[in-house]
Amino acid sequence: METLAGVDTTLLARVQFAFTIAFHIIFPSFTIGLSAFIATLELRWFYSGKQHFHTLARFWTKIFAVSFAMGVVSGIVMEYQIGTNWSRFAEIIGNTLGPLFSYEVLTAFFLEASFLGIMLFGWNRFPPWLHTLASVIVAFGTMLSGFWILSANSWMHTPAGFAIENGITYPVDWSDIIFNPSFPYRFTHMMIATYLTTSLVVLAAGARYMVQGRFEAEARTMVHMGLGMLAILAPLQAVVGDFHGLNTLEHQPAKIAAIEAHWDGSEPAALVLFAWPDKEAERNHAEIAIPNLGSLIITHDWNGRFKGLRDFKREDRPPVAPVFFMFRLMVGLGLLMMAIGFTGVFLWWRGRLHRATWFLRPLSHAWPVGFMALLAGWMVTEIGRQSWIAYGVLRTADAVSPVTFGSVLISLALFVLVYCVVFSIGIWYISRLIGKGPQQIPADPEALPNRPLSAAQETTREAST
Amino acid sequence: MSEVSETIPVILALLLGFTVAMYVVLDGFDLGIGILFPFFSREEERDQIMNSVAPFWDGNETWLVLGGVSLWAGFPKAFAVILPAVYMPVMFLLLALIFRGVAFEFRWVAKPHHRKWDVSFAVGSIVAAFAQGLILGAMLQEIRISGNQFAGGPLDWLTPFSLMCGVAVVVGYALLGATWLMMKTVDGVEQRSRQLALPLLAALMAFIAIVSVWTPLQIGRIAERWFSMPNIFFLSQIPVATLLVAWLCYYSIRKGRPILPFATSVGLFLLAYLGLVASNAPYIVPPSMTIWEAASHPSSQVFYLIGASILMPMILVYTVLVFWLFRGKVKPGEGYH
Numbered sequence: 001m002e003t004l005a006g007v008d009t010t011l012l013a014r015v016q017f018a019f020t021i022a023f024h025i026i027f028p029s030f031t032i033g034l035s036a037f038i039a040t041l042e043l044r045w046f047y048s049g050k051q052h053f054h055t056l057a058r059f060w061t062k063i064f065a066v067s068f069a070m071g072v073v074s075g076i077v078m079e080y081q082i083g084t085n086w087s088r089f090a091e092i093i094g095n096t097l098g099p100l101f102s103y104e105v106l107t108a109f110f111l112e113a114s115f116l117g118i119m120l121f122g123w124n125r126f127p128p129w130l131h132t133l134a135s136v137i138v139a140f141g142t143m144l145s146g147f148w149i150l151s152a153n154s155w156m157h158t159p160a161g162f163a164i165e166n167g168i169t170y171p172v173d174w175s176d177i178i179f180n181p182s183f184p185y186r187f188t189h190m191m192i193a194t195y196l197t198t199s200l201v202v203l204a205a206g207a208r209y210m211v212q213g214r215f216e217a218e219a220r221t222m223v224h225m226g227l228g229m230l231a232i233l234a235p236l237q238a239v240v241g242d243f244h245g246l247n248t249l250e251h252q253p254a255k256i257a258a259i260e261a262h263w264d265g266s267e268p269a270a271l272v273l274f275a276w277p278d279k280e281a282e283r284n285h286a287e288i289a290i291p292n293l294g295s296l297i298i299t300h301d302w303n304g305r306f307k308g309l310r311d312f313k314r315e316d317r318p319p320v321a322p323v324f325f326m327f328r329l330m331v332g333l334g335l336l337m338m339a340i341g342f343t344g345v346f347l348w349w350r351g352r353l354h355r356a357t358w359f360l361r362p363l364s365h366a367w368p369v370g371f372m373a374l375l376a377g378w379m380v381t382e383i384g385r386q387s388w389i390a391y392g393v394l395r396t397a398d399a400v401s402p403v404t405f406g407s408v409l410i411s412l413a414l415f416v417l418v419y420c421v422v423f424s425i426g427i428w429y430i431s432r433l434i435g436k437g438p439q440q441i442p443a444d445p446e447a448l449p450n451r452p453l454s455a456a457q458e459t460t461r462e463a464s465t
Numbered sequence: 466m467s468e469v470s471e472t473i474p475v476i477l478a479l480l481l482g483f484t485v486a487m488y489v490v491l492d493g494f495d496l497g498i499g500i501l502f503p504f505f506s507r508e509e510e511r512d513q514i515m516n517s518v519a520p521f522w523d524g525n526e527t528w529l530v531l532g533g534v535s536l537w538a539g540f541p542k543a544f545a546v547i548l549p550a551v552y553m554p555v556m557f558l559l560l561a562l563i564f565r566g567v568a569f570e571f572r573w574v575a576k577p578h579h580r581k582w583d584v585s586f587a588v589g590s591i592v593a594a595f596a597q598g599l600i601l602g603a604m605l606q607e608i609r610i611s612g613n614q615f616a617g618g619p620l621d622w623l624t625p626f627s628l629m630c631g632v633a634v635v636v637g638y639a640l641l642g643a644t645w646l647m648m649k650t651v652d653g654v655e656q657r658s659r660q661l662a663l664p665l666l667a668a669l670m671a672f673i674a675i676v677s678v679w680t681p682l683q684i685g686r687i688a689e690r691w692f693s694m695p696n697i698f699f700l701s702q703i704p705v706a707t708l709l710v711a712w713l714c715y716y717s718i719r720k721g722r723p724i725l726p727f728a729t730s731v732g733l734f735l736l737a738y739l740g741l742v743a744s745n746a747p748y749i750v751p752p753s754m755t756i757w758e759a760a761s762h763p764s765s766q767v768f769y770l771i772g773a774s775i776l777m778p779m780i781l782v783y784t785v786l787v788f789w790l791f792r793g794k795v796k797p798g799e800g801y802h
Contacts, residue, residue, distance in 0.1 A: 076526070
């Protein structure tokens with residue numbers, strides 16, 4: 001195998017996958033939550049008839065369109081990368097995972113893509129009910145897409161329902177494959193994460209307008225909906241995370257040991273607040289820890305024992321430091337979200353929210369918190385799976401394509417260049433749109449008479465003559 | 466059981482073939498308008514062109530995603546061989562699709578500083594179409610494999626033949642784009658597209674002729690299939706039909722008909738595609754891997770087939786629904802932005 005300064009093709013392919021998926025995951029996780037938010041706004045508009053819901057829905061639809069486009073184009077990259085860089089994986093695991101990805105496209109992508117056209121271009125063309133329906137369908141489609149992706153991803157962590165013949169996996173029981181042991185926890189955890197992520201963006205934008213005294217009705221709706229979601233979902237996420245942890249302990253104990261930087265399984269684990277894990281010396285430096293609390297959290301028992309890193313062969317241990325630090329970052333940001341939610345709802349209840357600039361001003365910069373937590377969590381789970389690409393079935397190093405080091409290097413360089421330019425500009429455009437704020441666009445009365453569909457037909461007929 | 470395991474790969478291959486054809490036709494016109502973008506310089510014209518495909522482009526591109534995953538789900542061994550073999554063209558394709566895909570939204574948001582996204586839309590479309598031609602050319606020529614794995618070099622795809630295929634696809638997509646614009650736009654854009662369509666049709670026919678001669682000359686297996694008895698009687702229908710459809714296309718462009726030029730351009734693509742399939746079936750990686758050798762485990766095939774047979778009709782229904790809802794010509798100044 002070719003190498004350069006200790007980097008081999010496998011590591012380079014991993015870097016490429018990590019880089020492209022880290023960029024990609026930002027967009028769908030935002031658009032899953034955002035599409036649900038827009039659908040909710042439209043339903044509220046549909047039933048209450050209040051103008052500011054319509055204004056808000058149209059405003060966020062613009063942002064949705066930009067992020068959705070970025071999600072689509074970066075997502076196509078992920079699919080084809082499985083073949084270009086991971087062809088051994090594609091062949092060995094293809095029988096079990098290939099169909100799940102195809103179900104994602106068949107059930108979700110076409111639904112989203114088709115109704116997205118109506119959602120974006122149908123404001124003045126179709127009646128409100130059809131438009132609202134399209135938005136609800138798009139929201140449902142994005143969630144369905146999450147279902148399949150998380151199912152496939154979970155299978156790579158907790159493979160089930162398969163057998164191996166001539167080194168190739170083949171499916172035995174599809175319901176075991178789809179609903180593999182970690183899937184329910186992973187899916188719930190991820191969906192809540194997407195709603196939290198979006199809530200923080202909406203909340204930050206609303207807080208900004210509130211401080212500036214612009215778009216009063218819209219800002220109030222955004223801040224209230226954002227805070228409500230945070231106050232309910234952030235604590236719920238902690239509970240789901242705890243269940244997910246128990247599941248991981250059962251199926252991927254090495255990952256839990258790395259998360260806790262727990263080396264010696266014969267001792268009850270301390271809760272390590274800070275440490276510098278040293279994989280060579282098999283211990284932690286500069287450790288600040290609370291005795292037994294780790295055992296309590298992980299096993300729900302004060303003296304509970306669980307496997308430490310030394311209980312695993314060196315080649316089966318995931319890289320400890322990134323998993324350990326990213327987990328702490330994720331939990332820390334989760335606690336921050338809870339604090340924001342509770343404080344905000346308390347202020348709202350006391351009727352002091354819109355004057356609390358000490359709270360709103362920093363909050364208007366808090367939009368990246370959800371994305372950071374999400375990326376940190378993603379890294380914990382994916383790095384924690386190493387050195388396996390499919391846990392216990394296929395090692396990452398055995399999954400890589402028979403392509404040259406140079407091909408992977410050049411394509412990685414191109415991806416880094418293009419992603420940094422294109423997506424940074426896209427994110428900048430989104431921030432500019434948010435800066436401008438929601439403009440009132442009245443629903444065009446000409447295009448929305450009592451029998452809207454016939455009107456749409458007339459306009460098109462007019463245009464075609 | 467053995468009969469079943471013989472038949473299902475054929476059904477899956479037909480399904481894959483259908484998916485690829487849908488992609489080529491749908492994203493073909495949509496890449497085509499990007500290729501033609503430089504021929505229209507006025508901003509209102511470019512807006513009108515973008516709006517003629519804006520509600521559809523994402524759905525069109527989804528067929529490419531479906532093509533990729535159904536190749537993987539149905540024929541994992543072929544997927545694992547083809548993609549490493551065309552590594553670089555796939556990268557060009559993906560990067561180009563990024564530039565043109567984001568341009569749909571970015572150019573509206575960036576206004577009035579949207580020039581760079583116009584360029585990125587046009588260049589992205591041209592490169593994406595060219596890369597698809599490269600991939601096609603590379604697949605028609607031999608992909609070196611050993612032990613079910615790609616065993617060639619990183620530049621195997623780069624041949625005069627594949628470069629020619631690249632240009633041919635760019636020209637063909639441009640024709641689809643021009644005839645689509647004849648159908649969906651008004652005034653200056655419509656007239657300009659009509660002027661562009663005729664030379665594009667002539668160029669496409671020239672490329673079809675070159676491919677038809679070059680392929681059998683360099684690949685004996687294909688020459689043998691086409692020119693042996695009794696195949697020649699059946700297969701010769703394809704070039705005859707191509708000439709007829711091309712004439713109809715020419716006639717309808719000259720007459721300025723709204724729909725027929727697009728319909729016949731699609732017909733030309735489908736006939737060329739049929740010719741390729743007739744040359745290479747049942748190989749999925751010609752000439753070393755047949756659809757049966759590449760097929761996934763029967764249980765995977767059945768699972769995929771169940772999903773596809775329920776969902777594919779639904780997909781077609783809402784694809785048609787969207788094209789129907791947005792039927793008719795795009796008025797200047799229409800759009801949601």
